[in-house]
């Protein structure tokens with residue numbers, strides 16, 4: 001388990017490229033037949049991926065001691081979105097078929113969570129966020145049709161995109177986790193611009209659907225003290241509550257956003273005008 005400490009904005013603004021990447025970037029989300037796990041002290045979110053090939057992968061089998069619990073989801077909830085081929089997630093014996101861009105919410109208290117791909121040639125790629133939880137809400141599969149797609153932006157500002165809200169209060173109950181998937185249309189490069197912060201929540205962006213030559217300049221930092229991190233396919237960036245989170249790609253891309261913290265009000269953002277950015 002890779003542990004990332006919380007970081008103060010006054011510290012973060014002194015970091016160089018390597019140090020920024022070490023604190024905020026998650027370079028490898030998917031490893032064959034394994035789960036990856038990054039534990040952030042910011043709201044204690046856990047971020048990672050599961051990519052089963054020939055065998056099944058059970059998540060969190062070795063982390064009980066580090067988390068001080070007897071099993072992974074003893075005091076946590078889990079959100080998973082599959083960006084790969086068809087797969088299954090078996091939760092305490094109940095099997096859910098999770099196809100491409102389908103999702104599963106797993107409530108607190110589930111003991112045994114087993115991931116599998118239908119075909120090793122086109123493996124499932126399960127991206128997940130996991131957060132502390134105070135109660136159990138039902139485990140539920142979510143399809144793109146449930147995710148109330150919302151298209152916004154304009155080609156003139158290169159930000160025409162569709163936001164799919166998979167895990168928000170309108171779709172299902174969670175303790176604090178929200179997750180969704182935003183897809184940019186061809187020729188559109190900017191996400192989340194005009195940008196925002198939300199003092200009340202932290203957020204993680206996971207960029208994918210990019211070829212090798214494509215990268216995204218992910219914008220971060222306080223609005224008056226911005227920095228960037230160059231992100232490649234299937235990498236994630238941690239955004240503290242004081243940081244903007246926005247990006248511009250060398251070509252279109254897709255990303256998954258996940259938030260934890262104080263509230264679950266999606267529109268509760270502190271918007272930053274372009275004139276105010278530094």
Ligand SMILES: O=C[C@H](O)[C@@H](O)CC(=O)C(=O)O
Pocket residue numbers: 161163180182191192193203245257266269
């Ligand atoms: O707080 C909300 C998150 O930053 C994202 O949902 C924004 C986003 O997907 C977009 O504008 O493209």
Ligand SMILES: [Zn+2]
Pocket residue numbers: 196197198203245
């Ligand atoms: Zn946000």
